[in-house]
Amino acid sequence: MTTETLSSEQIIALAKKYVIGNYTRYPVCLVRGSGSWVWDAEGNRYLDFFPGWGCGLLGHCPPRIVQAVQEQVALLIHVPNTWYTEPQALLAQALGERTDFGGMSFFCNSGTEANEAAIKLARLNGKPKGKYKIVTFTGSFHGRTMGALTATAQPKYHAGVEPMLPGFNYAGFGDLDGAAKVIDGETCAIMLEPIQGEGGVNPAPTGFLEGLRELCDKHGLLLILDEVQTGMGRTGTWYAYQHWNFKPDIITLAKALAGGVAMGGLVAKPEVAEKLKPGTHAATFGGNPLAARAALATLETIEQEGLLERATQIGERFRNRFLALKEKCPLVTDVRVKGAMIGVELSVEGAPVVQGCLEKGLLINCTHQTVLRLLPALTVSDEQIEDGCDIIENVLLSLKA
Numbered sequence: 456m457t458t459e460t461l462s463s464e465q466i467i468a469l470a471k472k473y474v475i476g477n478y479t480r481y482p483v484c485l486v487r488g489s490g491s492w493v494w495d496a497e498g499n500r501y502l503d504f505f506p507g508w509g510c511g512l513l514g515h516c517p518p519r520i521v522q523a524v525q526e527q528v529a530l531l532i533h534v535p536n537t538w539y540t541e542p543q544a545l546l547a548q549a550l551g552e553r554t555d556f557g558g559m560s561f562f563c564n565s566g567t568e569a570n571e572a573a574i575k576l577a578r579l580n581g582k583p584k585g586k587y588k589i590v591t592f593t594g595s596f597h598g599r600t601m602g603a604l605t606a607t608a609q610p611k612y613h614a615g616v617e618p619m620l621p622g623f624n625y626a627g628f629g630d631l632d633g634a635a636k637v638i639d640g641e642t643c644a645i646m647l648e649p650i651q652g653e654g655g656v657n658p659a660p661t662g663f664l665e666g667l668r669e670l671c672d673k674h675g676l677l678l679i680l681d682e683v684q685t686g687m688g689r690t691g692t693w694y695a696y697q698h699w700n701f702k703p704d705i706i707t708l709a710k711a712l713a714g715g716v717a718m719g720g721l722v723a724k725p726e727v728a729e730k731l732k733p734g735t736h737a738a739t740f741g742g743n744p745l746a747a748r749a750a751l752a753t754l755e756t757i758e759q760e761g762l763l764e765r766a767t768q769i770g771e772r773f774r775n776r777f778l779a780l781k782e783k784c785p786l787v788t789d790v791r792v793k794g795a796m797i798g799v800e801l802s803v804e805g806a807p808v809v810q811g812c813l814e815k816g817l818l819i820n821c822t823h824q825t826v827l828r829l830l831p832a833l834t835v836s837d838e839q840i841e842d843g844c845d846i847i848e849n850v851l852l853s854l855k856a
């Protein structure tokens with residue numbers, strides 16, 4: 456089949472006829488990207504502050520990843536996990552060395568799969584003691600498959616697909632006493648995002664993560680951190696937990712892990728990881744050489760271009776802009792920033808702001824109805840930040856309170 460060059464209108468008509476309509480889409484068809492720029496089929500250029508829904512941590516088509524994939528695709532695309540490959544082994548080493556606990560990795564293809572693996576690993580660890588329940592938190596988002604979806608403590612995502620999986624108990628995000636209350640003799644783990652992403656860019660309150668670690672130690676539970684959105688340097692450290700003073704037992708990753716190529720995984724303490732024995736879990740495409748090479752190139756880019764430090768600078772620049780905006784725009788009620796993870800809480804629905812920005816050539820996201828969410832590339836320039844913030848500011852100031 457040949458690839459034709461179709462207009463946006465033609466592509467949209469085709470998609471509406473043949474692609475299942477489970478996404479809300481804007482009537483824009485993107486064809487090409489470079490860094491924080493992306494172009495549609497008519498050649499219109501957009502500044503992208505939400506590249507790849509968090510997967511484009513290095514922007515669109517980062518050169519080292521393009522090169523690594525081009526080299527690897529001609530060498531070996533995929534082999535099953537019955538064989539060893541160098542990219543997978545090197546990647547596991549690199550991820551493990553970046554934890555402070557000698558983590559060992561399992562690879563899959565998405566965030567929800569990474570969390571399914573973590574849930575199974577926690578249950579496998581708890582099984583000999585009759586423990587299988589997992590505590591998760593209100594406002595969380597862990598994915599769309601049934602285990603990760605049950606872990607996601609938001610009824611709106613459960614509606615229509617119940618019954619959910621047994622063995623999940625929910626507590627309020629930030630409520631340490633509430634978490635303690637739902638732990639019982641059958642609980643095997645606590646699972647949470649250190650900064651809730653979809654839930655509205657909500658960092659764990661002071662002392663909460665350390666308190667959960669203490670609870671886990673007291674009750675013999677595993678602490679699972681979902682770093683699908685926060686991981687890989689977005690917040691200024693390789694893993695977001697490194698901003699705090701504790702260590703998790705399992706970290707789950709996806710999104711930015713392979714610089715935009717589909718990949719997920721978990722990194723676990725060796726004594727926990729050992730329960731994932733042959734036959735207990737698998738993913739056919741997991742850790743394939745193409746994705747693993749892309750992930751290695753992602754780590755290399757972050758390291759060689761000093762992007763962990765840059766994430767912090769990016770955060771400061773956005774924070775300053777939005778705090779200044781809050782002073783003059785009553786619609787802005789809160790600004791939450793950790794590196795290149797930015798949430799601007801509004802007193803009104805954010806959808807018209809997203810639409811207004813799109814019309815002015817800026818792509819952003821709104822989550823939880825009222826939180827503008829930006830996950831800009833770590834390669835975004837100061838000028839791009841200023842230009843994009845000017846657009847957001849103009850759109851917000853043009854709205855009536």
Ligand SMILES: Cc1ncc(COP(=O)(O)O)c(C=O)c1O
Nearest residue numbers: 565566567596597598652683684
């Ligand atoms: C924290 C978190 N966990 C899990 C997921 C699910 O990832 P995926 O869509 O790759 O399955 C997401 C997706 O937004 C997420 O933000």
